[in-house]
Amino acid sequence: MSVSEEIPGAREARAICATRSNDPSMLLEILHDLQVRVGHIPGESVPILADCLNLSKAEVYGVVSFYHDFRTEPGAPITVRICQAEACRSMGAEALTERLLSRYGVSLSEISAAGVTFEPVYCLGNCALAPAAMVDGALIGRADGAAVDAAIAEAGR
Amino acid sequence: MSLVLFVPDDAAAVSVGADRVAAALAVAAEERGLDLRLVRNGSRGMLWLEPLVEWDGPDGRMAFGPVAPDEAGSLLDAISSGTGHPRALGPTEEIDYLKNQERLTFARVGVIDPLSVRDFEAHGGLEGLKTALTMTEEAICEAVLQSGLRGRGGAGFPAGIKWHTVREQAQAEKYICCNADEGDSGTFADRMLMEGDPFTLLEGMVIAGFATGARQGIVYIRSEYPHAISKMTRAIEALEEAGWLGGNIRGSGKDFRVSIRRGAGAYICGEESSMLNSIEGRRGTVRSKPPIPAIHGLFGKPTVVNNVLTLATVPVVLAKGAEFYKDFGMGRSRGTQAFQLAGNIRRGGLVEKAFGVTIRELIETFGGGTATGRPFRTAQLGGPLGAYVSEEMLDLPMDYEALAEHKAMLGHGGITVFDETVDMAEMARFAFEFCEEESCGKCTPCRIGAVRGRETVEKILRGENVARNIALIEDLCELMTDGSLCAMGGLTPMPVLSAILLFPEDFDRASALAAE
Ligand SMILES: Cc1cc2nc3c(=O)[nH]c(=O)nc-3n(C[C@H](O)[C@H](O)[C@H](O)COP(=O)(O)O)c2cc1C
Ligand code: SF4
Ligand code: FES
Numbered sequence: 001m002s003v004s005e006e007i008p009g010a011r012e013a014r015a016i017c018a019t020r021s022n023d024p025s026m027l028l029e030i031l032h033d034l035q036v037r038v039g040h041i042p043g044e045s046v047p048i049l050a051d052c053l054n055l056s057k058a059e060v061y062g063v064v065s066f067y068h069d070f071r072t073e074p075g076a077p078i079t080v081r082i083c084q085a086e087a088c089r090s091m092g093a094e095a096l097t098e099r100l101l102s103r104y105g106v107s108l109s110e111i112s113a114a115g116v117t118f119e120p121v122y123c124l125g126n127c128a129l130a131p132a133a134m135v136d137g138a139l140i141g142r143a144d145g146a147a148v149d150a151a152i153a154e155a156g157r
Numbered sequence: 158m159s160l161v162l163f164v165p166d167d168a169a170a171v172s173v174g175a176d177r178v179a180a181a182l183a184v185a186a187e188e189r190g191l192d193l194r195l196v197r198n199g200s201r202g203m204l205w206l207e208p209l210v211e212w213d214g215p216d217g218r219m220a221f222g223p224v225a226p227d228e229a230g231s232l233l234d235a236i237s238s239g240t241g242h243p244r245a246l247g248p249t250e251e252i253d254y255l256k257n258q259e260r261l262t263f264a265r266v267g268v269i270d271p272l273s274v275r276d277f278e279a280h281g282g283l284e285g286l287k288t289a290l291t292m293t294e295e296a297i298c299e300a301v302l303q304s305g306l307r308g309r310g311g312a313g314f315p316a317g318i319k320w321h322t323v324r325e326q327a328q329a330e331k332y333i334c335c336n337a338d339e340g341d342s343g344t345f346a347d348r349m350l351m352e353g354d355p356f357t358l359l360e361g362m363v364i365a366g367f368a369t370g371a372r373q374g375i376v377y378i379r380s381e382y383p384h385a386i387s388k389m390t391r392a393i394e395a396l397e398e399a400g401w402l403g404g405n406i407r408g409s410g411k412d413f414r415v416s417i418r419r420g421a422g423a424y425i426c427g428e429e430s431s432m433l434n435s436i437e438g439r440r441g442t443v444r445s446k447p448p449i450p451a452i453h454g455l456f457g458k459p460t461v462v463n464n465v466l467t468l469a470t471v472p473v474v475l476a477k478g479a480e481f482y483k484d485f486g487m488g489r490s491r492g493t494q495a496f497q498l499a500g501n502i503r504r505g506g507l508v509e510k511a512f513g514v515t516i517r518e519l520i521e522t523f524g525g526g527t528a529t530g531r532p533f534r535t536a537q538l539g540g541p542l543g544a545y546v547s548e549e550m551l552d553l554p555m556d557y558e559a560l561a562e563h564k565a566m567l568g569h570g571g572i573t574v575f576d577e578t579v580d581m582a583e584m585a586r587f588a589f590e591f592c593e594e595e596s597c598g599k600c601t602p603c604r605i606g607a608v609r610g611r612e613t614v615e616k617i618l619r620g621e622n623v624a625r626n627i628a629l630i631e632d633l634c635e636l637m638t639d640g641s642l643c644a645m646g647g648l649t650p651m652p653v654l655s656a657i658l659l660f661p662e663d664f665d666r667a668s669a670l671a672a673e
Contacts (some may be wrong), residue, residue, distance in 0.1 A: 025456075027438035028421050031379070066440040067421035070378055081381075081651075085342035086537055087573045089587065090500035091528065122424060122541075122591065124381050125345040127206040127573065128498060135279050137383050138446025141172030142206075 008044035024053040027063055031070050037054045040071045076117035078155045080148060081134040084120045087127035091095035096131050099145055116152055159192040160236065161213040165267065167200035167347065167352050170385040174226060175208040181229035182210070184437040188242075189233060191504050195375045196659045199353015202507030210234050211249055238665070250577050254523055259485060260509045261493050263346075263513035267588035272391055274399040277356045278342040283401065285472030289364045290409055290477055292475075301471060301650065303479035305491025310336055310427075310464030311568045312644075313490075313557045316471075319461055319573050321557040322451040323369040326459035331371035334455055334462045337378040337385070338420055338427035341540025343571030346495040347465035351385040354469070355392035359402060359415060361468035364475060365461055373417040375455070377432050380422055389417055396491035424595035428460040428643050431597060442597045443643045456514065464569070466495060487513035490556045499522045500536075500573035510555075520574060531576035535660070537584075539568020541591050544649035544655035545581070564650060573593035581663040585630075586614040588656075592649040603646025610653065620666035627664060629656060 008034035016033045029134040031048065035041055043062050050057045064070045082097050097108075097118070103156030104112045110116045126132035158160045164179040165171075201209060203221075210221035210232065221244040227246060246252055258669035259629060260266075269276040277283065302317020323331055331654045335358065336474055340345040362374040375630060378386050393415050396402040404412045418436050420426050430444035434494035435453050448626060449660050454460025470492065474482045490512035496519055498505045503525035510519075520526070535545045544565040547606055548551070553559055560567050575584075589610035596603045610633055617626050634650035641647040657664060 001229070025436070025438040028435065029419060032419055032421065062440050063438065067423050067424035069420075079367075085591075086541060086584070086587070087343045087571075089584075090573060090579065091574045121381065121422075122595070123340060123342045123344075125339060125348040126172050127343045127345055127500060127506075127571070129169055129173060129207070130500055130505075132172065134381075139168050139172040139384075141169060155336040 002068045007033060007044040007048070008042040010048050012037045014052060017049065022052050022054070024055050027053060027055070027060065027068070031064060031067075035070060037103035040074050043072055050061050067098040075112040078117070078152055079136060080116060080118045080152065081121040081124070082118055082143075083122070083126075083130070083132045085123040085127075086125070088131040091130040093131040096143065096145070100148060103145065115156075158184070159194045160233075161194045163196045163198045163211040163218070164208060165200040165353075166197035166338050166384075167207075167349060168382070169204050169349075170200050170207040170209070171384070173207050173223070174286075177226040178208045178210065178224050181394040185229040186232050188230070189237070191233060191237070196270050198269065199266045200349060200507075201249065201255060202263065202349065203252065203504070204506040205504045206246070212540055216248065218249040220246040220252065222246060226332075248547050251384070254504060254506070254508070257512050257523070260580065261473045261482070261485070262357075262466055262474070263350065263354070263495060263509045264508065265357065266349060266446065269354065271353055271355055271388060272614070274356065274395055274397055274401075276461040279593065281470065282356055283360060284548070285475035286360050286401065288364055288475045289367050290407075294368050294370060295317060297320075297364065297475070298324055301368070304468065304469055304482040305479075305486070305489070306343065306474060306482065307490070307557070308464055309424050309466035309470070309494070309569065311341075311566075312568070316463060316467050319451050320365065321464070322366050322449075323371070323459045323461050326358050328359070328450060328459055330456075330458045331369055332372075332455045332458055333365045333369070333371045333462040333468075334450075334508055334607075335362060335376040335462055335465055335533075336427065336429060336432055336462055337376050337382075337571070338424075338432060339379060339382070339465070340424040340427045341497040341569050341571055343537065343540055343544075343573035344497050344569045345499070346570065348382055348385050348508055350465055350469050350495075351382075352388045355389050355398055357394060357472055358389075358469045359396050361404060361471040362415055363406065363413045364471050365463070365468060367411060367459060369459075370384075370450050371461065372412045373413065374413060374434055375418055376415060377418050377425075377436055378421060379420040386417060386419060387530045393417070405612065410521075423597075424591075425597045425645055428645065431643075432462070433460065440597075442599050443645075445642060447511045450569040466564065485511035485555050487511075487554060488558055490558070494555065494567070494570045496555065497569075497571045498574070499571055501527045501576050502574040503527060503528050507598070508648060512556050513554045515552050515554055516546065516572065519555070519572060520551065524572075524574065527574060527576040529576050530577075531578065533574065533583065535575050535654060537573045537575075538571070539566040540571050541588065542566070542644060542651055543568045543571075544651045545584070545659060546655070547659045562649045564655065566648075581660040582614060582666070583619055583654045585656045586611055586618065588649055588652040592645060596645060600639035600640070600642040602637045603642070603649070606633055606641075606646060608636075609633060610649075617664055617666055623664065623667050630657070
């Protein structure tokens with residue numbers, strides 16, 4: 001095993017780039033795949049991605065930092081994305097967010113003792129059944145505390 | 158004979174339990190020894206009735222909703238024995254909400270199995286494409302132009318003009334890029350179309366390819382839409398297998414391939430040039446115009462950028478003719494629009510109607526007023542960059558020009574309703590916060606203006622120098638409107654100024670404090 005293979009995410013980064021023919025225009029897809037496999041985009045993987053795709057490190061880093069989806073630190077085991085946009089606000093999204101945060105004892109983007117984090121999101125396309133939230137991939141309409149708890153419990157299984 | 162039931166797998170339906178209902182129905186059928194065929198359709202768009210179960214019986218489709226998982230057994234019993242059920246709504250298409258619509262783009266959504274090419278064809282799918290195969294490139298572009306179809310993504314630019322421009326470019330390589338970023342709050346029609354009738358979008362893209370000489374299409378779908386991404390992925394495979402997508406389409410000698418790209422949580426990537434950068438794997442910053450994408454677009458090649466609904470409407474235009482389509486609507490707004498009733502509304506969902514329907518008809522007749530039952534206060538039209546309207550404006554028709562005359566915007570057709578508890582100064586603060594959060598950072602009026610705007614509204618919220626700070630915001634809005642490179646910074650003043658103009662009492666914080 002070469003030294004570079006011990007770098008977090010290195011093997012995965014190379015393999016994913018290869019499945020995308022090392023095509024630099026596929027960078028977003030590659031980052032999505034890497035984040036699914038590794039859980040985040042390790043800073044150490046940036047030079048490797050740059051090397052595979054024939055881009056500069058600054059270009060890769062610029063993309064990682066531009067998009068809300070990509071994180072450079074490990075995330076929580078369970079992520080609750082809670083909609084803060086207008087339609088959900090009209091149905092009490094702010095109050096719901098506050099109640100959830102205080103019950104789980106965290107602020108936005110912090111990880112709770114139970115491994116749950118709440119992230120703001122602007123619209124989940126469920127605006128007729130507001131407020132909306134998404135627990136990992138599962139969308140919740142007419143969200144209330146009980147529905148979010150149930151989805152968290154389901155995701156934790 | 159098997160019992161046929163439809164249970165949507167549309168993300169909104171699933172968000173209130175459609176998967177659990179489908180599973181419960183399967184178990185209950187097994188227990189009763191019934192031969193159940195369960196079709197996972199798109200949603201009919203009556204979202205307050207989801208999960209809406211339909212039975213395909215001798216008298217056509219019968220609706221039941223909203224159905225809870227523990228009602229699965231009683232529902233099957235009622236159907237088998239021909240007795241009533243508390244959730245029964247009668248024939249689906251006789252429900253006023255649906256009956257009073259004019260569904261052209263959404264004609265098949267909720268009706269068919271979204272992934273069955275045979276179902277699609279049996280309900281009029283592929284007719285537009287078959288017609289296009291008999292036409293010249295120029296004739297297709299001309300039909301789209303004559304239909305009066307304007308871009309449904311917000312700006313309302315005539316689709317036919319854009320297509321003609323791309324067609325006239327000499328380059329061999331061209332692209333069709335479908336904008337499925339749908340980031341506006343209060344909108345979900347693109348998502349519903351992709352989940353409920355994905356072949357129609359693909360058919361529209363193939364036609365766009367034939368009309369312009371492009372052989373490659375890309376659908377850019379926001380990552381917040383995992384259900385739509387998966388549905389579109391499977392739809393592409395199914396249509397390729399059927400020979401209507403890919404190489405040498407149905408022996409025509411023409412190729413058209415479609416691939417999907419995921420967004421990554423950036424609202425600005427809905428702006429077309431930012432989307433093109435994102436598809437190229439770059440930061441989603443806005444490009445200066447000119448050059449326009451039709452001449453210098455994806456990878457520098459001529460590119461059609463159209464919204465999901467623009468492309469998905471093209472098949473019906475070609476199948477039924479430009480004249481047929483043009484007969485709907487008013488003024489320069491031709492055809493139908495998929496209006497989306499969202500927020501604090503009793504009957505939220507999708508209403509496809511000819512342009513010209515009033516805001517009041519949509520909110521009151523279709524929507525049934527607020528969900529909370531409290532008095533209506535305002536509605537925001539056209540997403541986060543659209544204006545708020547007051548009660549007095551509700552009789553305005555939904556028409557691009559009529560709304561623009563009143564400093565409002567139709568946008569992507571979303572209507573977000575608020576009851577009397579809304580604090581409009583807080584909504585103005587939020588408009589700036591959203592712009593601050595989602596600005597691409599390329600130009601100063603937007604990048605700095607949003608931050609200054611939010612800070613200034615916060616001062617007003619605290620009752621500090623209210624009159625002076627309102628004047629400051631008005632100046633700032635003028636600067637953002639005139640000096641921003643794109644509509645993100647350019648239109649953020651819309652919600653802010655409409656809130657100040659129509660609801661000045663909400664900004665009068667000092668006196669509110671004094672009155673306590
Ligand atoms: C900030 C911003 C966000 C936008 N978001 C979207 C979007 O989510 N979907 C969309 O189709 N158009 C969006 N647009 C409009 C596009 O720039 C472009 O006009 C549209 O995709 C063209 O397609 P159409 O002519 O079919 O509407 C946005 C524009 C701006 C300025
Ligand atoms: S207005 Fe805002 S989003 Fe648009 S280019 Fe300028 S900084 Fe970017
Ligand atoms: S605004 Fe919350 S889901 Fe659209």
